[in-house]
Amino acid sequence: MGSGVGDFGWRACRGPRAGVAEVGASQIVMGTDYPFPWTKTAVDHILNTPGLSDAERVAILGETAEKLLAIKPA
Numbered sequence: 001m002g003s004g005v006g007d008f009g010w011r012a013c014r015g016p017r018a019g020v021a022e023v024g025a026s027q028i029v030m031g032t033d034y035p036f037p038w039t040k041t042a043v044d045h046i047l048n049t050p051g052l053s054d055a056e057r058v059a060i061l062g063e064t065a066e067k068l069l070a071i072k073p074a
Helices: 016-023 041-047 054-068
Strands: none
Touching (some): 016 054, 041 054
């Protein structure tokens, strides 16, 4: 499998569960459209997606980004 970056745009695809099934939670990072205002909607969408494990939610919502960017958790 090649590497790359993509914008899934959850509304345009089958949702986060399908993305996890296709590439794995360790390959998905939550992003923003900064400088537009941040809302909890996207986070709530991940938290409320049926079929995602807690470990997958943690990976998508921050753990993968920490690894990718070499950020040490506080």
